[in-house]
Amino acid sequence: EDKVVQSPLSLVVHEGDTVTLNCSYEVTNFRSLLWYKQEKKAPTFLFMLTSSGIEKKSGRLSSILDKKELFSILNITATQTGDSAVYLCAVISSGSARQLTFGSGTQLTVLP
Amino acid sequence: EPEVTQTPSHQVTQMGQEVILRCVPISNHLYFYWYRQILGQKVEFLVSFYNNEISEKSEIFDDQFSVERPDGSNFTLKIRSTKLEDSAMYFCASRLTGGWNTEAFFGQGTRLTVV
Numbered sequence: 001e002d003k004v005v006q007s008p009l010s011l012v013v014h015e016g017d018t019v020t021l022n023c024s025y026e027v028t029n030f031r032s033l034l035w036y037k038q039e040k041k042a043p044t045f046l047f048m049l050t051s052s053g054i055e056k057k058s059g060r061l062s063s064i065l066d067k068k069e070l071f072s073i074l075n076i077t078a079t080q081t082g083d084s085a086v087y088l089c090a091v092i093s094s095g096s097a098r099q100l101t102f103g104s105g106t107q108l109t110v111l112p
Numbered sequence: 113e114p115e116v117t118q119t120p121s122h123q124v125t126q127m128g129q130e131v132i133l134r135c136v137p138i139s140n141h142l143y144f145y146w147y148r149q150i151l152g153q154k155v156e157f158l159v160s161f162y163n164n165e166i167s168e169k170s171e172i173f174d175d176q177f178s179v180e181r182p183d184g185s186n187f188t189l190k191i192r193s194t195k196l197e198d199s200a201m202y203f204c205a206s207r208l209t210g211g212w213n214t215e216a217f218f219g220q221g222t223r224l225t226v227v
Contacts, residue, residue: 031212031213032212032213034215034216036218041201041220041221042116042203042218042219042220042221043155043203043218044218045215045216045217048213048215050212050213088155090155092212094212099145099157099160099168100145100147100155100157100205100216101157102147102154102155102156103154104153104154105154
């Protein structure tokens with residue numbers, strides 16, 4: 001059974017801090033790893049990672065994948081209160097329908 | 113920007129009743145999914161749908177559940193004889209292709225409350 005584990009489960013920081021969120025996985029036939037941000041309802045897509053060592057970057061957010069050690073990290077620099085959300089990690093394996101297997105998420109709270 | 117839309121946003125139903133949750137995937141997408149998230153728990157895969165048939169389903173998706181694409185745009189999840197434990201947020205998602213390098217776009221979800 002595919003497994004995705006995120007840590008920490010929750011994190012409280014102050015504006016301006018830098019945070020690192022972790023995602024480790026055990027899946028058969030790994031294909032890609034995705035990060036989503038979930039504020040109130042729908043998960044919104046952040047990054048898709050398929051190759052080791054290539055950093056994806058979008059503004060203050062960046063992410064990297066290590067396929068040898070089976071983990072990914074999501075970094076957020078200079079955090080803002082608007083970054084407060086649940087950050088979800090999900091993997092796609094080569095099943096027939098390419099569904100996502102999600103981790104439990106990290107609840108990030110950024111205090112002013 | 114194209115988006116996945118779901119209706120209703122919130123549905124309250126009595127135990128034992130049937131509910132239909134509706135989704136309009138992004139128009140040129142070919143793969144459709146239902147996920148659910150019980151409050152405080154992780155997002156769980158229910159079913160995937162491609163070419164007018166179920167391509168994969170989880171053990172959660174038993175005979176109580178069914179999916180349909182009744183026309184060219186809607187994608188529905190029917191839950192028969194609802195139970196209290198069916199209370200959850202139900203997300204519809206769609207993907208352009210079934211390839212491993214295309215992301216899934218999620219709708220805003222339907223919060224189902226079974227009383």
